[in-house]
Amino acid sequence: MTPPGADARTARRSAVPLRVALRRAAPVGIALALVLLVMASLTAGSAPVSWREAAVALAGPWAGAFGAPAGDMAQAIVRDLRLPRVVLALLVGATLALVGGLLQSTTRNDLADPFLFGLSSGASTGAVAVITLTGEWLGAWTLPAATFAGAAVAAGAVLLLVRRAGGQGPAQTVLAGLAVSFLFGALTHGLVFAGDQRAAHAVVFWSLGGLGLARWDNLWLACLGLAVPMVFVWRRHRALDALLAGDDTAHSLGIAPERLRTQAFVVAAVATACCVALAGVIGFVGLMVPHLARRLSGPLHAAFLPLAGVLGAGLLLASDLVARTLLGSQELPVGIVTAGIGALFVMALLRRRVSD
Amino acid sequence: MRRALRRWAAGRSLALAVAGVLCGAGPALAQGAGAVPGFPVTVPNCGDTLRIAAPPKRMVVHDLNMVEMAMALGLQSSMVGVTGITGWYKTDAAFLRSLGAIPELAPKYPTLETLLAAKPDLFFAGWYYGMQPGGEVTPATLAPHGIQTLILTESCAHTLGDKPRATMDLLYGDLLRLGTVFGRRAEAERLIAQWRERVRAAIRSPLPQPPRVFVYDSGEDKPFTAGRAAMPTALIEAAGGRNVLGDVPMSWGTSAWETVAASNPQVIVLLDYQNGQGPEHLQRLLQAHPAMRLTDAVRQRRFVTLRYAELTPGPANIDAIEKLARALRQAP
Numbered sequence A: 001m002t003p004p005g006a007d008a009r010t011a012r013r014s015a016v017p018l019r020v021a022l023r024r025a026a027p028v029g030i031a032l033a034l035v036l037l038v039m040a041s042l043t044a045g046s047a048p049v050s051w052r053e054a055a056v057a058l059a060g061p062w063a064g065a066f067g068a069p070a071g072d073m074a075q076a077i078v079r080d081l082r083l084p085r086v087v088l089a090l091l092v093g094a095t096l097a098l099v100g101g102l103l104q105s106t107t108r109n110d111l112a113d114p115f116l117f118g119l120s121s122g123a124s125t126g127a128v129a130v131i132t133l134t135g136e137w138l139g140a141w142t143l144p145a146a147t148f149a150g151a152a153v154a155a156g157a158v159l160l161l162v163r164r165a166g167g168q169g170p171a172q173t174v175l176a177g178l179a180v181s182f183l184f185g186a187l188t189h190g191l192v193f194a195g196d197q198r199a200a201h202a203v204v205f206w207s208l209g210g211l212g213l214a215r216w217d218n219l220w221l222a223c224l225g226l227a228v229p230m231v232f233v234w235r236r237h238r239a240l241d242a243l244l245a246g247d248d249t250a251h252s253l254g255i256a257p258e259r260l261r262t263q264a265f266v267v268a269a270v271a272t273a274c275c276v277a278l279a280g281v282i283g284f285v286g287l288m289v290p291h292l293a294r295r296l297s298g299p300l301h302a303a304f305l306p307l308a309g310v311l312g313a314g315l316l317l318a319s320d321l322v323a324r325t326l327l328g329s330q331e332l333p334v335g336i337v338t339a340g341i342g343a344l345f346v347m348a349l350l351r352r353r354v355s356d
Numbered sequence B: 001m002r003r004a005l006r007r008w009a010a011g012r013s014l015a016l017a018v019a020g021v022l023c024g025a026g027p028a029l030a031q032g033a034g035a036v037p038g039f040p041v042t043v044p045n046c047g048d049t050l051r052i053a054a055p056p057k058r059m060v061v062h063d064l065n066m067v068e069m070a071m072a073l074g075l076q077s078s079m080v081g082v083t084g085i086t087g088w089y090k091t092d093a094a095f096l097r098s099l100g101a102i103p104e105l106a107p108k109y110p111t112l113e114t115l116l117a118a119k120p121d122l123f124f125a126g127w128y129y130g131m132q133p134g135g136e137v138t139p140a141t142l143a144p145h146g147i148q149t150l151i152l153t154e155s156c157a158h159t160l161g162d163k164p165r166a167t168m169d170l171l172y173g174d175l176l177r178l179g180t181v182f183g184r185r186a187e188a189e190r191l192i193a194q195w196r197e198r199v200r201a202a203i204r205s206p207l208p209q210p211p212r213v214f215v216y217d218s219g220e221d222k223p224f225t226a227g228r229a230a231m232p233t234a235l236i237e238a239a240g241g242r243n244v245l246g247d248v249p250m251s252w253g254t255s256a257w258e259t260v261a262a263s264n265p266q267v268i269v270l271l272d273y274q275n276g277q278g279p280e281h282l283q284r285l286l287q288a289h290p291a292m293r294l295t296d297a298v299r300q301r302r303f304v305t306l307r308y309a310e311l312t313p314g315p316a317n318i319d320a321i322e323k324l325a326r327a328l329r330q331a332p
Helices: A009-012 A015-043 A049-068 A074-109 A119-134 A138-166 A171-195 A197-208 A215-246 A245-250 A257-280 A284-296 A302-324 A334-356 B002-035 B064-072 B093-099 B110-117 B137-147 B153-158 B168-183 B186-204 B231-238 B255-263 B278-288 B316-329
Strands: B041-045 B048-052 B057-063 B079-083 B103-104 B122-127 B146-152 B212-216 B222-227 B252-253 B267-272 B303-307
Touching: A015 A074, A015 A302, A049 B048, A074 A215, A074 A257, A074 B255, A119 A138, A119 A171, A119 A197, A119 A257, A138 A171, A138 A257, A171 A197, A171 B222, A197 A334, A197 B079, A197 B316, A215 A245, A215 A302, A215 B316, A245 A257, A245 B255, A284 A302, A302 B137, A334 B093, A334 B122, A334 B168, B041 B146, B041 B168, B057 B137, B064 B093, B064 B168, B079 B168, B079 B316, B103 B110, B103 B255, B110 B137, B110 B252, B110 B278, B122 B153, B146 B267, B153 B168, B168 B186, B186 B316, B212 B222, B222 B231, B267 B278, B267 B316, B303 B316
Parallel strands: B057 B079, B057 B122, B079 B103, B122 B146, B212 B267, B267 B303
Antiparallel strands: B041 B048, B222 B252
């Protein structure tokens, strides 16, 4: 791709050939990294589990091939705690990144991410309301149901606000999201203040995220969360591409931009609610990963959004590995790790833009 | 004649003034010498020392455990209020009876205004027991208003760098400090001797080896529990057991389920806040947890339910040790 007679200008922009090389090596590199991350996540953690025990736990009925059986506890830890946790990290990371990319494209706002639109604070309010006010009226499903309801109410409020405001311009959408976010944040803090001492601990989970609720019997919710935006992107990726050229061009191609935006927003709300119900609020994945993916894949959605999903999955899995192993027997909320990485990433991005 | 009168009046007022000073100083002198000997006193206070010039007359106490500590020494007549009780816990009739006419100034955390309005001379509280570092109510914000603060020793772990292992001295030491401050050291010592005797009686039959105990306060994604510096570690050890997280350098804090499950606790303490969902909810969570349900404690349903006041430094600690000691000695 580099022209034979490269002049001084192209020589200075050495990032171009590097980017191309990265793009070619990316699929293999990413796949390898994901496999390594999964293996590390299954063996590393606060409780000591050896590679052999992990292999035995995963082998199930074929465990005999590995010699002596592993202890029940090591098996339960690998099979029923770490493995669903790995799956949840992959699903939630992919969903958040995918939804972030979708929202950034449709609102044409670089800052758009699932949590800018008040979805997270709505979900937290639902969770805290259940913890402080009602108790378990739906058994084990109370908390997911409440977070889902909270996120849905918040998403509905944002949609209504944007509709009422007459247009769905990027600025209005962000403003509506922020207003709803602050309102629900205030409600949550009110509930914590009124509730008992445990409410304060619960709020840390819902506002900083964590993957500790992962169980085999609740992973279907995360699968649903990923399936909804995946189907949407698969069906509408050409329409989304057309939107990149501007609303007028999209119109001339037979696409109604406003309708597409509303659809994308509903899809994002459903997907985010599924994620938050299981993993709390995990910030920055939806904001940062799409930027990275776009650099590697270019702007076309059929390539860009799936890549964002894969990178998001890897990032959240890596962050959870850090969160689980950094403090030994204590667990860091994963939102702290993603926010830390995300903030550094944005700083680097800004520095690069300034130097460009 | 008029001058003579004036001189007489002046002499008389001087005499009155002198008499007044003497009368005023009289009780103070008497107090220093006779009624309450040994004042002023100093007691250790979270790495600092607290100097008390005379027994406080208007104490405000925060939280259930510290109120029970004060009442165990019979300090009600020196208390003008309590805070942080009804907002969080149910109170029984016996507690309210011993509290008598002492008002609750705030059901949860007191504000600086609330405290100033009560004009206390001493505030007995702790970090995260009514006070928060950098918050509105701290020893530093109370001092300018002439209010001294006696800090719960267990809570010092929150503000100090090192997190010393919790022992029963967290209770005995604090009761002695309280007794010293109010000039009732002898009563405090008597009470502690009784408590020590009860603990000795509770652990009379020795255990072959300390059973592993886990304290479950709350939390679903990860457990909120007691580490090395928190009172439950001391209670469990006094009862003859071992806190499975007793080596984690923290006070109350979060751990990870796999750590707890891998330590395979034999007995689990469930915290009963007497409010909200209660210990039954905690027990259901443990029985449904894929790794915790495999532990000896859950399999054999060896749960001990303890109240908040029993797990935070206070007289109820002794009841907690007795219950724990019994539970640890029951055949699995």
